[in-house]
Amino acid sequence: xxxxxxxxxxxxxxxxxxxxxxxxxxxxxxxxxxxxxxxxxxxxxxxxxxxxxxxxxxxxxxxxxxxxxxxxxxxxxxxxxxxxxxxxxxxxxxxxxxxxxxxxxxxxxxxxxxxxxxxxxxxxxxxxxxxxxxxxxxxxxxxxxxxxxxxxxxxxxxxxxxxxxxxxxxxxxxxxxxxxx
Numbered sequence: 001x002x003x004x005x006x007x008x009x010x011x012x013x014x015x016x017x018x019x020x021x022x023x024x025x026x027x028x029x030x031x032x033x034x035x036x037x038x039x040x041x042x043x044x045x046x047x048x049x050x051x052x053x054x055x056x057x058x059x060x061x062x063x064x065x066x067x068x069x070x071x072x073x074x075x076x077x078x079x080x081x082x083x084x085x086x087x088x089x090x091x092x093x094x095x096x097x098x099x100x101x102x103x104x105x106x107x108x109x110x111x112x113x114x115x116x117x118x119x120x121x122x123x124x125x126x127x128x129x130x131x132x133x134x135x136x137x138x139x140x141x142x143x144x145x146x147x148x149x150x151x152x153x154x155x156x157x158x159x160x161x162x163x164x165x166x167x168x169x170x171x172x173x174x175x176x177x178x179x180x181x
Contacts, residue, residue, distance in 0.1 A: 002039025007031075011060035011071070021069060023058035030055035032069060045069065045086035054080060054088065064102045066122055072098045072110070079110055081124060090124030103144045109165075111139035117152065119165065130165045
């Protein structure tokens with residue numbers, strides 16, 4: 001157990017290294033901090049290369065397979081990605097009340113309060129919406145199950161839906177992209 005001092009923790013994720021990454025808020029400041037398993041601060045990410053704040057409302061966080069740290073920002077209505085050194089990579093805007101996760105091939109999956117699930121490429125470009133046949137109502141909780149499936153919780157209905165989002169053709173294409181990069 002460790003303390004974050006005056007900073008309030010929001011999103012937390014476990015990095016592949018075993019470290020913890022935490023979204024922290026204090027007054028009008030936001031940052032992401034990487035902690036060791038003993039609570040030692042290893043890295044703080046708060047500003048871009050022009051010394052401007054990266055985050056206004058850092059809420060949820062995940063780490064992608066390429067080491068990028070991806071944060072949903074509820075104030076900016078955006079997803080913000082930095083690399084493992086904290087260098088800004090991309091921002092994807094237009095998502096409200098969003099959560100984020102990634103899958104084993106590096107897709108970034110973002111839930112959106114406007115009844116959509118966005119699928120982004122690992123480098124940020126939008127790929128497609130993931131919408132099940134029976135629709136989705138205010139998706140919030142999301143996790144990848146493997147084999148191209150995810151579980152999504154609807155915050156208003158209390159329903160958790162199992163959604164197949166990768167078809168075989170898409171997996172073959174993504175494998176091809178992986179081999180060519």
